[in-house]
Amino acid sequence: MLEKISFDDESGRAHATGQRSMWEDLVERLVRAIFAEDGTLVLTLPSGRVVRAGSGAPEIGARIHDSEILKRIARNPDLGVGEGYMDGRLTVEGDDLRGFLGLVLRNMRNGHRHWLQDLQVAVGRRMRPLTQINNVISARKNVAHHYDLSAELYDIFLDADRQYSCAYFAREDDDLETAQENKKRHIARKLLIEPGMRVLDIGCGWGGMALTLARDFGAEVVGVTLSQEQHRIATRRAEEAGLADRIDIRIEDYRDIGETFDRIVSVGMFEHVGQPQYDTYFGKCREMLTEEGVALIHTIGRSNPPGITSQFIDKYIFPGGYIPALSEMSAAIERQGLVLDDLEVWRLHYAKTLRAWADRFEAGIDTARALYDERFCRMWRYYLVASEMAFVHGNQVVFQAQISRRNDAVPITRDYLHI
Secondary structure (H helix, E strand, O other): OOOOOOOOOOOOOEEEEEOOOOHHHHHHHHHHHOOOOOOEEEEEHHHHEEEEEEEOEEEEEEOOHHHHHHHHHHHHHHHHHHHHHHHHOOOEEHHHHHHHHHHHHHHOOOOOOOHHHHHHHHHHHHHHHHHHOOOOOHHHHHHHHHHHOOOOHHHHHHOOOOOOOOOOOOOOOOOOOHHHHHHHHHHHHOOOOOOOEEEEOOOOOOHHHHHHHHHHHOEEEEEEEEHHHHHHHHHHHHOOOOOOEEEEEEEEEHHHOOOOEEEEEEEHHHHHHHHHHHHHHHHHHHHEEEEEEEEEEEEEEOOOOOOOOOOHHHHHOOOOOOEEEEHHHHHHHHHOOEEEEEEEEEOHHHHHHHHHHHHHHHHHHHHHHOOOOHHHHHHHHHHHHHHHHHHHOOOOOEEEEEEEEEOOOOOOOOOOHHH
């Protein structure tokens, strides 16, 4: 039991006149290991004890309100901090979540970590063969968890075409609508679409890419998704656009498709495949491509070596998801006898996309609160802002891998991308 606490004004550290809390000591050591130099965290613990860690600007204040969430943070910092914010048991001064998470990730990027974090990564990497087995049954369940949420939720923050992936900001002043249109056309150029080509869209979402390829490029598109809600909306949109004869939206796992296609596109789906299935995925792409076929895989990636999924993201947002390292993707592509024709790396485009989504979400938060509750809103805010900061201060990027079965399937220069 905590006794009376006194404070040292110069250091900001609390001193117990009696028994100290083991959990507060653990969290203090954690905080001091992470916040070493790139800004200052002033953390108030449940007892009133204050920990001041780091140096310089910015200075961010935060408070842990009860001993239970304190213990969760000490045992599992990633999950505990996310759950603490979601439940309102960890608060940030001025609700500056972006400043707080930016400070965390900037320090971690510069090598300031606690040994517990490294241990969790090491254990998590060894467990991936068990935790990322996305078979047909678990894949459907994982997709439903996120993509079968209310359509009204996505109306709040996505663009009119419902593009739920990284936009392409060709100009600094592009708005979200323009940047998402840029993305689709950039991908279409890489696919070298010609009228009448059969295109497979793996993870077709709400049908935006299929509509663009069919309407503007004359393609015949098969879109597959495991989400009932996405299937319903994408099918309706194709019908309303008068393109039902050229767009076939199916609820089907990519592993079950027995046809061949001139082109394959997959935008924002590879993150749900899971590392143990990479050979299956690229092997299936090879099987489904015609001899002259071309595929474009657009995915979030990591610029550092293989790691693990944030436990908060895995538990609450994208169960079964994993962000690949380039070494993991390219090795599977090589093993399956495919040619990597082109690789493009987008860096801060997703940070700008996520910032636009977060701003729109905040503007429509009353609607989100009416659909769900305050806890859901705090969870969704944490997800969007943490993801943004991972692109600004962390190691996340976007990969666009153009692949084929033969090395003469696409032109030998990139000039065709700029026509």
